[in-house]
Amino acid sequence: MKYRPRTIEELDLSGVRRILGEIVKANKTVHAYLLTGPRGAGKTSTARVLARIVNCEQNSKKLGEPCNKCSACESILSGSALDVIEIDAASNRGIDDIRELKEKIRLAPAYLRTKVYIIDEVHMLTSEAFNALLKTLEEPPTHSLFILCTTELHKVPETIVSRCTQIQFTKATTEEMRRAFERVIKGEETTVEEGALEYLAKAVDGSFRDGVKILDQAISNSSNLMLQDLQEIVSGSRGYMIDKLLQAMIAKDGVLALFELNEGVQKGV
């Protein structure tokens, strides 16, 4: 995705910016973070910013914003850094996966200062895998950083939670959404009709990911963004509506599911 936040300053949630700012200012060494909160709120982007903060060549003596220009930052930005390992726990949830991970962890980083493990949807791990992860978190190797992400904190064992520095992601406010969209608008040098960004911010209900996706689509059609363009994409966005419906069904929220279904029918999805 284009226009992911690349620095602490660019992160969209003010609460998350503040926490990371404090950690960096205190030059604190953290071995495990737990990023919790709704989907699309910027957890993965933040994890990657953290990976650069601890590895940026300019931060070797004191933590600070990543420069995003040195070879360490560049390799992480391009996704080619071998020492930054992203694991989707939904598909690598077994004991063998974690055992393999444990073996890798014992090895020092090959190129970067700190080996970073980003484990997405960590609540999906099996209990055996959680036990193995716990042992690692109890005695983390000095050259490692674990960043666990979850949308369902209540499914993560307390023993794991208590060993992590927790960062809570909240649903974005309209103002925070606007800020994120303005970064995209600036990057694309697009003009935008008054009120269009506010409309989109409300329509995507706190999901940066959905909002930026819709914005990106609108911008690719026109360099002068009108409110109506966004309205058409939002109302015609089948995937978006169906996604909302599925989410409500998964959450077993019957009333919301019916509401989304009704909305979809009315919009002809």
Ligand SMILES: [Zn+2]
């Ligand atoms: Zn750098």
